[in-house]
Amino acid sequence: MKLAYWMYAGPAHIGTLRVASSFRNVHAIMHAPLGDDHFNVMRSMSERERDFTPVTASVVDRHVLARGSQEKVINNISRKDEEQRPDLIVSTPTCTSSISQEDLQNFVDRASLSSESDAIPADVNYYRVNELQAADRTLEQIIRHYLDRARKQGTLDRSVTDVPSANIIGIFTSGFHNQHDCRESKRLLGESGISVSQVIPEGASLKYLKDLPRAWFNAVPYREVGLMTATFSEKEYGMPYTSISPMGISNTADFIAQIGKLVNVWASVLSERRLNYRLYVENQTKFVSQAAWFSKSIDCQNLAGKEAAISGDATHAASITKILVREMGIRVGCAGTYCKHDAERFNEQVQGLCDEVIVTEDHTEVGDTIARIEPSAIFGTQMERHIGKRIDIPCGVISSPVHIQNSPPGYRPFPGYEGTNQIADLIYNSFNLGMEDHSPDVFGGHDTKEISTKSLSTDRKDINWTPEAESESNRIPGFVRGRTKKNTEVFAKQNDIPEITADVMYAAKERSSP
Amino acid sequence: MKTLEIPTFECETGNYHTFCPISCVAWLYQKIEDSFFLVVGTKTRGYFLQNALGVMIFAEPRYAMAESEEGDISAQLNDQKELKRICLQIKNDRNPSVIIWIGTCTTEIIKMDLEGIAPKLEKQLGIPIVVARANGLDYAFTQGEDTVSAATTHRCPEYISCATNQQIEGEIESVAIGAAPNKKFFSQKGKLGKCSLVLFGSSPSSVASQLNLESKRQSISVSGWLPSQKYTELPALGQGVCVCGVNPFLSRTATTSMRRRKCQLVGAPFPIGPDGTRAWIEKICSVFDVKPDGLEERENQIWKNLKDYLGVVTGKSVFFMGDNLLEISIARFSIRCGMIVYEIGIPYMDRRYQAAELLLLQETCAKMETPMPRIVEKPDNYSQVQRMHELRPDLAITGMAHANPLEARDIDTKWSVEFTFAQIHGFTNARDALELVTRPLRRKNSSVLGCHSLSRQTVES
Numbered sequence: 001m002k003l004a005y006w007m008y009a010g011p012a013h014i015g016t017l018r019v020a021s022s023f024r025n026v027h028a029i030m031h032a033p034l035g036d037d038h039f040n041v042m043r044s045m046s047e048r049e050r051d052f053t054p055v056t057a058s059v060v061d062r063h064v065l066a067r068g069s070q071e072k073v074i075n076n077i078s079r080k081d082e083e084q085r086p087d088l089i090v091s092t093p094t095c096t097s098s099i100s101q102e103d104l105q106n107f108v109d110r111a112s113l114s115s116e117s118d119a120i121p122a123d124v125n126y127y128r129v130n131e132l133q134a135a136d137r138t139l140e141q142i143i144r145h146y147l148d149r150a151r152k153q154g155t156l157d158r159s160v161t162d163v164p165s166a167n168i169i170g171i172f173t174s175g176f177h178n179q180h181d182c183r184e185s186k187r188l189l190g191e192s193g194i195s196v197s198q199v200i201p202e203g204a205s206l207k208y209l210k211d212l213p214r215a216w217f218n219a220v221p222y223r224e225v226g227l228m229t230a231t232f233s234e235k236e237y238g239m240p241y242t243s244i245s246p247m248g249i250s251n252t253a254d255f256i257a258q259i260g261k262l263v264n265v266w267a268s269v270l271s272e273r274r275l276n277y278r279l280y281v282e283n284q285t286k287f288v289s290q291a292a293w294f295s296k297s298i299d300c301q302n303l304a305g306k307e308a309a310i311s312g313d314a315t316h317a318a319s320i321t322k323i324l325v326r327e328m329g330i331r332v333g334c335a336g337t338y339c340k341h342d343a344e345r346f347n348e349q350v351q352g353l354c355d356e357v358i359v360t361e362d363h364t365e366v367g368d369t370i371a372r373i374e375p376s377a378i379f380g381t382q383m384e385r386h387i388g389k390r391i392d393i394p395c396g397v398i399s400s401p402v403h404i405q406n407s408p409p410g411y412r413p414f415p416g417y418e419g420t421n422q423i424a425d426l427i428y429n430s431f432n433l434g435m436e437d438h439s440p441d442v443f444g445g446h447d448t449k450e451i452s453t454k455s456l457s458t459d460r461k462d463i464n465w466t467p468e469a470e471s472e473s474n475r476i477p478g479f480v481r482g483r484t485k486k487n488t489e490v491f492a493k494q495n496d497i498p499e500i501t502a503d504v505m506y507a508a509k510e511r512s513s514p
Numbered sequence: 515m516k517t518l519e520i521p522t523f524e525c526e527t528g529n530y531h532t533f534c535p536i537s538c539v540a541w542l543y544q545k546i547e548d549s550f551f552l553v554v555g556t557k558t559r560g561y562f563l564q565n566a567l568g569v570m571i572f573a574e575p576r577y578a579m580a581e582s583e584e585g586d587i588s589a590q591l592n593d594q595k596e597l598k599r600i601c602l603q604i605k606n607d608r609n610p611s612v613i614i615w616i617g618t619c620t621t622e623i624i625k626m627d628l629e630g631i632a633p634k635l636e637k638q639l640g641i642p643i644v645v646a647r648a649n650g651l652d653y654a655f656t657q658g659e660d661t662v663s664a665a666t667t668h669r670c671p672e673y674i675s676c677a678t679n680q681q682i683e684g685e686i687e688s689v690a691i692g693a694a695p696n697k698k699f700f701s702q703k704g705k706l707g708k709c710s711l712v713l714f715g716s717s718p719s720s721v722a723s724q725l726n727l728e729s730k731r732q733s734i735s736v737s738g739w740l741p742s743q744k745y746t747e748l749p750a751l752g753q754g755v756c757v758c759g760v761n762p763f764l765s766r767t768a769t770t771s772m773r774r775r776k777c778q779l780v781g782a783p784f785p786i787g788p789d790g791t792r793a794w795i796e797k798i799c800s801v802f803d804v805k806p807d808g809l810e811e812r813e814n815q816i817w818k819n820l821k822d823y824l825g826v827v828t829g830k831s832v833f834f835m836g837d838n839l840l841e842i843s844i845a846r847f848s849i850r851c852g853m854i855v856y857e858i859g860i861p862y863m864d865r866r867y868q869a870a871e872l873l874l875l876q877e878t879c880a881k882m883e884t885p886m887p888r889i890v891e892k893p894d895n896y897s898q899v900q901r902m903h904e905l906r907p908d909l910a911i912t913g914m915a916h917a918n919p920l921e922a923r924d925i926d927t928k929w930s931v932e933f934t935f936a937q938i939h940g941f942t943n944a945r946d947a948l949e950l951v952t953r954p955l956r957r958k959n960s961s962v963l964g965c966h967s968l969s970r971q972t973v974e975s
Contacts, residue, residue: 001554001596002581003603006564011557033619033650035534038562040915050922050969052899053915059528061651065623076529083896095556099587099623126556127584403568475720506724506942510819 006363006383008338008401013094014039015134016122017055019142019225020090022172022201026142027054027086027117029076031069031097031104034059046404047174056080060096068100073107081115087206088142089119098126118206120145132224132313133341135172139201140228143209147236150210158213158237162270164263165197165215169241170226172202176316176400177414184413185221188246191284192256192277194263200229213237217262221245221415222315223342240265246415247319248423249291249327253281284417291420294428295328303431307331309370310354311380312399314339316414318349320379320398323423325353330427333373334358336366363387377430382406396430463489464499472502484509519879519886521872523863528892531915532837532861533566533931534559535648535658536616539577540567541935542662545716548744550610551577552600554628555618576608582620589624594631601639610641612745614662617647642745644669654861656763656838656934663714663767666741666748667775673710673752709802712749712777714740714767715760717939724940725760725785728795732809734802740767751775756801758794760785760939763839765867781867783874786840787847788816788944793874816941820851823948826955828852833907835916836860836893840933842868844911846875848951849882856905859893909954922969926954 013030017039020028030036040053058069058076077089089111091104104121112119123141124134150156166189171182179202186196197215198204218233218241220226230241240262246255260277267275285292294300308330310317317337324330335350336358337343343359350357358369367387370378378388378395382402388395397406398414413419465473476484484505491508492500536559539551553559560579567575580600585591601613617628632643646665648658713725713736726736738749740757751757757771758780771777782797783790792813799806817824832848834841836859845855865872879886890898895916902910902925910920910927917927928950938947 001586001591001600002579002583003600004560004579004581005575007557007560010561013558014561032558033534034528034654035532035537035562035650036558037531037915038534038565040531041913042565044916044918045914049918052919056529056896060619061528065651095558096619096623099620127587472720472723475718502723503727506727510816510942510945 008361008363008381008383010131010401011095012124012126012129012131012134013092013122015129015131015136015225016090016092016124016138018131018173018175019135019138019201020088020092020122021054022203023088023142024203024205025054025086026088026090026206027056027080027084028090028092029073029080030055030057030092030094031073031102032057032060032094033096034061036094036096043173046402046407048404048407049173054084054086060100065100069097069102069107073102073104074111077108077111077117077119078115081111081117086117089115089117090138090142091119091121093122093124093126095126118145130341132339135225136228139170139172139225140232142206143200143212143229144232146206146209147212147233156210156213160216160266160270161195161197161214164194164267164275166194166259167197167212167215167218168199169218169220169229170222170224171199172225174400175222175225176313176398176402176406177412178202180411180413181221181415181419183411184416184418185219185246187418188252188256188416189219189259192259192263192280193275194259213239215239216266217241217259219259222313223345224313224315224339245315245319247316247419248323249285249289249420251319251322252416252420253285256281289417289420291327291424294424300328300428303428304329305331306376306431307333307373309333309373309375309378309380309384310335310398311337311358311366311370311378311384313337314342314346314349316399318346319414320423321350321353323420324379324427328424328427331355333375334369336360336369377427379427379430394430396426398426463492466499466501469500469502469505472505519876521876521886521889523865523889523891525891526894526897528894530836530859530861530893530895530898531913533655533913534562534650535653535655535661536563536618537566537655538648538658538662539563539614539616542614542659542716542741543576545718545743546612546741546745548611548746549576549614550604550608550612551614551616552580552604553577553616553618554580554582554597554626555616555620556582559618559620576610578604587620587624593626594634597631598635598638601635601641601643605639605641612642612644614644614646614665616658616662617645617649619649619651622647622649622651642669654837654839656761656840657766657862659716659761660764660766663716663740663764664770666745667751667767667770669745670740670748670751670775673750673755709778710737710750710755711735711798711802712738712740712751712755712757713760714757714771715764716741717760718937719743721937721939721943724942728785728791728940729798732795732799732804732806734798734804740771751777753777756780756798758782758798759867760794761840762843762868762871765864768867781870783846783871784843785939786843787850787947788813788820788941789850789878790843790847790871790874791939791941791944793870797870812941816944820945820948823945823952824851826952827948829854830908830955831856831905832909832911832951833898833902833905834858834860835895835898835910835912835930836890837913837930838934840930841911842871842875842889844933844938844947844951845887846871846878847947849875849878849884849887851948851951852882854884855887856907857898857901858887858889859898860889860891863889863891909951911951919969922967924967926958928954 017028020026037057043049043053058073091108108119108121122138171178189196218230220230220243233239242258244255244258246252256277264274310321314337321332321335324332332354334356335354337346338361363383378384379398381399385395412422488505488508497504536553543551615628628645632645636643644665646662648661742748753776755777757777762784768779772779780801783793785791785794792809796806831854833856841858841860845858910925911930912927917929920927937943
């Protein structure tokens with residue numbers, strides 16, 4: 001057992017559900033007790049999703065424990081099949097079904113005898129993998145399932161497209177800024193003369209999956225999810241892939257150089273023409289992205305030598321570290337990630353860029369490290385934002401886990417050239433701004449006088465609060481206390497009440513209409 | 515008296531969305547100031563809590579997970595040793611007056627003997643350990659509080675019963691004083707000292723003192739609350755104590771206090787809405803043989819103050835999908851406000867504990883001349899949504915999983931969980947309760963958008 005207050009990556013089934021519900025017309029049935037369908041709330045709230053989340057629970061209760069789910073899972077699959085005719089039903093294990101050792105494969109086999117939808121059990125071990133690993137695995141499983149089937153049926157078309165094309169793998173629901181990132185990645189590829197043939201899993205249709213191998217290569221923008229699918233496609237279908245995340249100017253340039261290489265392999269065969277992206281990169285860096293000029297501008301001088309601490313998933317933490325150090329001249333005291341399974345690669349990425357590397361899933365360890373380093377700014381998850389609040393250090397959020405405010409309706413990509421602009425803003429705004437930074441120190445703060453009163457009611461002489469009422473009013477939440485007190489006093493005056501008791505307070509509340 | 519329409523109960527598949535009952539730690543750790551809640555279970559529970567609690571999680575809450583790992587599940591590790599290690603750590607870090615273990619589905623399935631281990635560790639660590647099995651196998655959402663309260667009932671001190679002897683009455687009072695969260699109310703003696711009144715149900719302290727005041731107005735003093743503000747201040751229970759619930763989901767607590775602590779249960783409607791509050795006090799008064807004083811005027815006054823909100827809700831229809839067991843009371847209040855209730859979904863319906871509330875619902879329907887709504891136990895959310903498409907209610911009271919999708923289909927929704935966290939009890943908070951109900955309706959009035967359905971699904975199909 002482990003004493004835990006907070007976790008960065010969720011349990012395995014969340015990853016499976018995120019992937020399944022990102023595909024079009026795929027339904028997930030989780031095998032779980034009442035209340036474990038909280039994923040629906042998360043998706044509906046933090047993604048502000050307009051449609052019903054295609055996830056149902058096959059509820060595990062006492063009866064199920066006594067005699068096994070037997071018919072229940074099968075009935076639920078058949079019922080969903082009739083109601084909504086999904087293309088695929090993913091039977092999702094949870095910790096509960098893992099412990100009760102239900103044979104999901106068997107249920108699924110039996111259910112698919114009678115249902116028109118395909119059904120597969122997610123092959124995920126609850127106790128060994130986290131949300132991200134499970135998502136990676138489930139995505140590979142679904143793709144493998146459909147590609148293998150197409151191959152068996154002989155419908156697999158392996159001829160590459162006439163024009164250069166790529167699949168983007170790993171964009172899915174509840175991913176940090178994934179929707180914006182997807183649009184920007186498409187633009188980046190489009191401007192490089194590469195058409196995007198499919199984006200998976202977000203919004204992807206299963207019937208087109210068989211055409212995946214027709215693309216020239218795969219792009220995996222995030223290391224956490226999609227790599228397994230990409231390596232599988234490379235091994236089985238000879239599709240090359242790039243896993244460089246185009247975040248920041250140099251990473252984006254690397255990304256484009258990499259796709260240039262991948263494209264030219266085919267281009268030289270198909271059209272005997274080599275594509276050259278040097279000019280494109282130069283122009284974009286100079287004129288579309290403001291980040292290069294921004295970090296050169298006099299404004300950014302203030303940032304030089306300031307120290308930052310970084311924590312997040314492997315992709316974002318590594319990219320932001322690179323940007324801060326190489327592109328903005330900021331010192332990175334520590335860079336960390338909670339993706340323990342990807343620690344080796346993370347170490348390699350940030351090697352030589354930061355003073356120390358912390359790979360941990362324990363937020364208190366991160367908090368302690370930050371408190372010790374005392375950086376001028378933190379870049380991390382929501383957890384680091386709150387750590388920052390507590391020790392009074394500003395924080396920019398760069399990675400999940402996040403709250404709803406990090407699903408902005410406005411366009412906020414991280415990758416590509418527009419991404420560099422967004423990141424520059426985020427970084428600049430997170431540090432205390434230049435003059436603001438100096439002035440209060442030099443002049444001893446903005447407000448040198450003690451503020452005499454915070455109370456909204458100034459004339460309290462003629463009205464007396466009994467101690468009982470005072471203590472009662474202290475129970476009112478701070479943000480409405482002032483108003484409530486004022487309302488009470490007005491009420492007391494109007495009714496000629498000389499002394500305010502708890503009774504009077506509540507009477508005032510009952511009478512008052514806002 | 516004219517014949518009342520008898521309520522009909524239906525039962526569906528139980529495929530509905532609600533919170534896991536362990537969510538009760540969210541409000542209980544705040545209510546019981548010196549407690550520490552330890553949820554024993556897997557990552558799934560922790561992830562749920564951390565998402566459901568939102569911002570609260572960052573405020574160093576007095577709760578944590580004892581996260582079961584593979585070694586615990588396969589019994590390679592010893593449960594008692596593991597729990598001892600963790601509880602020691604908690605004792606050193608936080609020094610709480612009580613540790614409350616929340617058993618989850620995991621502990622149920624692997625049959626971890628929490629009730630057996632707790633007394634042993636309690637002795638070794640010198641700190642009370644209360645076990646509540648608030649799991650999703652058996653319970654829904656607010657029933658979690660019920661399991662915790664029921665488990666705490668056993669820990670209340672014994673009430674020293676002294677019958678009617680006037681001389682000893684003073685002593686009874688002093689016993690009650692020691693156990694009461696709000697000592698100030700005991701300076702005055704009630705007319706009747708022979709029976710002490712304990713209210714159960716966790717309410718914010720201001721709601722508690724409001725309800726205390728209401729009964730003080732009728733010269734009945736409340737001698738304690740379960741749970742109390744501090745674990746060390748639990749009220750005394752025993753023969754001669756009347757207990758009364760303030761929330762409809764506390765049937766286990768009611769049963770335990772009756773059967774195990776020999777208390778007398780006052781079966782009353784719940785003090786939600788002015789009508790409910792009045793009926794609640796009247797019932798308590800009748801038990802204490804007190805003639806209620808000025809209640810009718812008080813209720814009318816409150817209704818008068820609600821006039822502007824009543825204008826918004828009158829004639830509007832509402833559909834309760836059901837997830838927190840407050841549904842019957844809120845539906846009854848809504849009907850009294852002039853709304854039409856199509857369906858009351860509810861996770862679990864204890865017809866004995868809620869008998870008085872159901873009767874008041876019947877009476878209210880008769881009074882307002884509306885048909886009795888159907889009550890659906892263990893609802894099926896999918897079927898409910900289909901029914902809603904036909905009925906087109908003006909308002910759906912529902913969980914967050916359905917709120918946004920329904921809004922996108924032009925059905926106004928109120929998020930049901932807010933009723934659990936907002937102050938809706940008593941006369942004073944009637945306005946707040948209606949504020950919640952009317953918010954989506956008021957928003958609609960001021961909306962200028964022309965597009966009705968904003969769902970993607972319907973556009974495509």
